[in-house]
Amino acid sequence: xxxxxxxxxxxxxxxxxxxxxxxxxxxxxxxxxxxxxxxxxxxxxxxxxxxxxxxxxxxxxxxxxxxxxxxxxxxxxxxxxxxxxxxxxxxxxxxxxxxxxxxxxxxxxxxxxxxxxxxxxxxxxxxxxxxxxxxxxxxxxxxxxxxxxxxxxxxxxxxxxxxxxxxxxxxxxxxxxxxxxxxxxxxxxxxxxxxxxxxxxxxxxxxxxxxxxxxxxxxxxxxxxxxxxxxxxxxxxxxxxxxxxxxxxxxxxxxxxxxxxxxxxxxxxxxxxxxxxxxxxxxxxxxxxxxxxxxxxxxxxxxxxxxxxxxxxxxxxxxxxxxxxxxxxxxxxxxxxxxxxxxxxxxxxxxxxxxxxxxxxxxxxxxxxxxxxxxxxxxxxxxxxxxxxxxxxxxxxxxxxxxxxxxxxxxxxxxxxxxxxxxxxxxxxxxxxxxxxxxxxxxxxxxxxxxxxxxxxxx
Numbered sequence: 001x002x003x004x005x006x007x008x009x010x011x012x013x014x015x016x017x018x019x020x021x022x023x024x025x026x027x028x029x030x031x032x033x034x035x036x037x038x039x040x041x042x043x044x045x046x047x048x049x050x051x052x053x054x055x056x057x058x059x060x061x062x063x064x065x066x067x068x069x070x071x072x073x074x075x076x077x078x079x080x081x082x083x084x085x086x087x088x089x090x091x092x093x094x095x096x097x098x099x100x101x102x103x104x105x106x107x108x109x110x111x112x113x114x115x116x117x118x119x120x121x122x123x124x125x126x127x128x129x130x131x132x133x134x135x136x137x138x139x140x141x142x143x144x145x146x147x148x149x150x151x152x153x154x155x156x157x158x159x160x161x162x163x164x165x166x167x168x169x170x171x172x173x174x175x176x177x178x179x180x181x182x183x184x185x186x187x188x189x190x191x192x193x194x195x196x197x198x199x200x201x202x203x204x205x206x207x208x209x210x211x212x213x214x215x216x217x218x219x220x221x222x223x224x225x226x227x228x229x230x231x232x233x234x235x236x237x238x239x240x241x242x243x244x245x246x247x248x249x250x251x252x253x254x255x256x257x258x259x260x261x262x263x264x265x266x267x268x269x270x271x272x273x274x275x276x277x278x279x280x281x282x283x284x285x286x287x288x289x290x291x292x293x294x295x296x297x298x299x300x301x302x303x304x305x306x307x308x309x310x311x312x313x314x315x316x317x318x319x320x321x322x323x324x325x326x327x328x329x330x331x332x333x334x335x336x337x338x339x340x341x342x343x344x345x346x347x348x349x350x351x352x353x354x355x356x357x358x359x360x361x362x363x364x365x366x367x368x369x370x371x372x373x374x375x376x377x378x379x380x381x382x383x384x385x386x387x388x389x390x391x392x393x394x395x396x397x398x399x400x401x402x403x404x405x406x407x408x409x410x411x412x413x414x415x416x417x418x419x420x421x422x423x424x425x426x427x428x429x430x431x432x433x434x435x436x437x438x439x440x441x442x443x444x445x446x447x448x449x450x451x452x453x454x455x456x457x458x459x
Contacts, residue, residue: 016106017051018089023099024058025089029336030068033099034058041103045110053082054089065169067340071301118144182307182344185221186439188412188426192378192419195222195307195344200335202372202416204349205361205382210410211348212236213244213435214382215309218346220248222307223277230280230305232292234315238281244435249273253433280305289318289330293337300341310334312348313372328371335375347376359388360395363415379416384409384430398424410437 020041024030038059046052054077061076062068070086077084122140125132181194195201195218205211212235223229233241247254250269256262262270280303282295292310299305310316318326331347338345349372351365361381366373373379385392385406394401394411401411404427413425429440 014048014051016102016109017046017048017055020099020102020106021051021054021058022089023102024068025070025073025086027099029340030099031062031340032336033103034062034068036100037103037107038062041107042110044114045107047113054084056080057082057084067342069297069301069340115144182222182225182227184218186218186412186426186428186437188414188424189218189380192414192417195227195346196377196419197306197342197344198339199344199377200331200338200375201344201346202349202366202376202379203346203382204351204366204372204379206351206359206387208387209361209382209384210430210435210437211382212311213430214380214412214437215311215346215348216241216244216435217248217437219279219307219309220245220277223279226278227307228278228280228303228305229307229309230282230296230299230303231309231311232282232285232295233309233311234285234287235311238283241281245279246270246273247434248436251434254435255433278303287315287317289316289326289333292316293333296337296345297341300343306343308343308345310345310347312350314350328375331372331375335377338377347372351381359383359385359392361413373416376416377418378414381413381415383411383413394427401425401427408432409440412437 024033027033041055043052043056046055054073057077057080058068058073060080061072064076066072066076070090074084074086119141122137122144126134126137181190181196183190183194189195203211203215212233216231219229219231231241236244243254243257246252247257250266250273252262252266252269256266257270280299282292282299284291284295286292286295296305296308299308313327313331316326316330318329320326320329334345334347337343349366351361361383363373363379363381366379383394385394386408392406394404394406396402397413408430410428410430411425412428427440429438430436431438
């Protein structure tokens with residue numbers, strides 16, 4: 001009977017061990033789970049040798065700063081001489097529980113198993129070892145209890161150790177051993193490092209204020225620097241997106257392209273477009289949040305996509321009953337995904353409707369849409385007064401913006417930056433024909449009857 005129970009326990013342990021590994025392979029929160037489980041789950045917690053080997057591979061993958069994903073785990077296994085059977089670990093079983101809960105449960109069972117082994121050793125010593133006294137046995141039992149009640153949650157990291165990690169990370173980045181953030185072409189964003197890996201950036205604004213146009217300008221700039229970009233639009237077809245991008249590339253009015261009403265000079269520019277930019281569109285256009293996340297994972301694994309644009313959040317659906325919970329849940333999943341894959345996700349978001357006499361976007365207007373503001377690493381608001389009627393001026397914020405003309409311009413406002421200080425606002429030029437945002441060196445004052453002084457848009 002005892003032997004049967006032992007086998008049953010081992011089988012349950014092995015099932016739990018596999019469930020943990022499955023969760024780490026498929027859970028978008030795997031990196032966060034590993035941060036929590038680091039120093040808690042140990043190799044001795046595993047009863048299955050193969051599972052223990054795969055766990056060591058995952059630990060090594062996480063220790064080297066690689067995202068805990070199937071491709072990275074498989075590659076790390078190759079380096080360590082461990083053959084990781086991906087088919088065995090990519091399963092829907094991970095939906096039963098999250099990786100952190102499974103890991104803590106596995107460690108608790110491992111502790112109980114080791115405690116039982118030690119108690120058994122003490123019991124056998126009392127029975128058969130005449131040199132063992134009752135006092136010694138009690139002292140050993142007391143030590144076992146103390147060891148097992150000091151939980152792994154009390155483990156800490158010393159500041160000096162983490163500082164050395166930061167120092168190495170910064171030196172590696174300065175020496176080109178780690179990738180820098182991708183420049184966006186806009187000073188307000190680039191001052192904080194551009195498009196950073198592992199970041200969820202939210203660009204928000206009211207209808208027709210240019211959030212999609214700004215995201216496409218950033219995406220195109222990243223792609224022209226060789227960064228693979230994935231665009232997931234639930235609002236426009238891929239043909240419409242390509243029309244917008246082609247207009248940005250050529251300087252041809254987008255309406256002219258749609259009507260095929262081009263001059264001979266424009267036709268020359270149109271047919272000469274360099275179409276080699278690594279930009280990819282999602283053909284499935286699913287509004288299901290989990291499906292979108294899986295599509296992003298596939299695009300990252302197959303095409304190496306490093307920058308993702310999602311247009312836009314409020315068109316996505318989650319499994320939660322309440323709409324606000326759906327929006328907040330999707331935003332937090334995308335935040336976790338950006339860190340798991342080490343990519344930058346640019347998430348576009350609508351703002352709630354405001355009073356007609358106050359069109360200036362505000363950060364608090366995001367909070368009615370769930371936990372977007374909490375999930376985002378950075379938040380930028382786009383404001384074009386031209387879209388809201390005549391006689392409007394820019395509000396005075398960090399600078400006296402009201403003195404500048406609203407014609408052909410837009411105000412880009414940084415309202416959250418998790419990595420540093422808020423960088424205030426920046427006045428951009430906007431060309432309505434091509435929907436292109438661009439940097440400006442000079443601005444027209446508000447009382448100037450003509451258009452503001454503009455840079456050469458397409459240089």
